Amino acid sequence: LVRYVEDAGAGQAQVGLLDGDVVHRLPVPDMATLLQYPLSEMRRLVEEAAGGGGGGGTGSGRLLSDVALLAPIDGRTEVWGAGVTYLRSRSARVEESRHQLVYQDVYEAERPELFFKAPAWRVVTDGQPAGIRRDCDDSVAEPELALVLNRHAEIVGALVCNDVTARGIEAQNPIYLPQAKLYTGSCVLSPGIVPWWTIAEPEDLAVTMEIRRAGAVAFAGQARTSAMKRTYTELAQWLFRGDEYPDGAVLSTGTGIVPPLGEGLLPGDVVTVAIDQVGTLTNEMVEVGAVS
Template sequence: MTHIVRYESGGQVRVGVLDGGAVRPVPRVETMAGLLGRDLASARSAVEAAAGEPAVPVDEVVLLPPVDGLTEVWASGVTYERSMDARVEESQVQDVYSRVYAAERPELFLKSVAWRVVTDGEPIAVRPDSAVTVPEPELAAVVTATAEVFGYTVCDDVSSRDIEGENPLYLPQAKIYAGSCALAPGIRPAWEVPDPAALAIDVRVTRDGATAFEGSTTTARMRRSVPELVDHLVAAQDFPAGAVLSTGTGIVPDLDFTLREGDVVEVAVEQVGTLTNPVGSLEAARAAGARRVPA
């Protein structure tokens, strides 16, 4: 399975292609933002040129979050019926979610800037002022500056359900904080995923060695297509360094479940990849992002 990755080797951060346990650098591409700043044809050509580069075993490099520079991560809400049902259950303003689910315009919101994103093995977190925090396993589309889908990755859109449920205007606080956005390190090329509308998504939360929560869904249950969501994302603004757009969750635990520090969250998206994160302290999540603050 081929993935485009960011990685550190010998103190240098590169963009490369991971395939068969080895990474090959993408020639003349310094950053992922630079790659996503191209049109799809040019970006694909650059990726395919890596085949002629020398390979480095993946266990000799450090895989990094798949975004950098000015690339933003956005997210979609209430794109699955299960998500609508859960939001209605938790919210004191219930009608707003059923209306969004049925509306022509989707709910889209900024989730994270690149330097705050954590990746596989790094800590996600629970806000200390939240009583109900859950993982939200999602397929994420990686979009070029020309609004073309370059690839897909795995996202955990960690969310404080009780804060959002108290008032929909609290959504930024429920959704955007240190350790709330995790992306798998690899981007699966779009040209190798024939049908993103038919992918299985699974999540498992392990606590003290036992399964505390697990669930499954499929992107076939999404009310909106990836192209539709991308069209709304780019309708009124530009993304010169591309963007990542998470497409919403169809797996929501009951309200009596919340993540706890020490849990481990595993997300898998068929044909795309996997993502595993421990639930750490807010301070640990802050530190993970702070290591990547732009100079």
């Protein structure tokens, strides 16, 4: 499920189903509206669109090469992150922070760490620049599976997320978390929401990250979502416990891959995050913000 514009970016954003190299328009004004429907209704619409293009041609669709894909969410849809959901994330925070108990406790606690990451308008997508804060000398990419939740708290899809983080700011003090997490180009989502019902064994997906610097691999890592301490449903239920999301929400489930301390991102690095069955994201890192 994609958001796109025709005519070299000049037109109105539309929502469609990408099937091979053809985009079939869906009869909704925006993605936020689709996330207001119950899962059964959304599935019916999507399956109708998938059936409509048949015959091997483009049907009523547009070729992917004739449209520009946009970030996948709009309207009031918010992006939230879960933290310290993998042992690797816990040990990395314990290593980098003087406030180690905070991270040890939250890994064990019943209530997960959930933090606001971005409103829809701040999200960047595949091929767009992602941000390194100029006032932080240790930033990391965090490759994560993101759940797409509708307004009824149902998991309806999945995205690839790069939860880019100014690790050095959080390491100074965990109370600085919003400054470490939310800034220009820090929330990267893949352009296509993969419908949840099409993903085989979503509890055990391979996640990989590669960082290329001056043409060579500077870091490569991998994890499996089955190593996560919490379930997807558990995280989704906690998010909806005391709040409502009228246009749904994206909930990034935390990272199981953390580059070693001192091996942070540099401007010009090209970060590729891939998740089996869900997608791939590639972004070049650029400096953002005022000089410190």
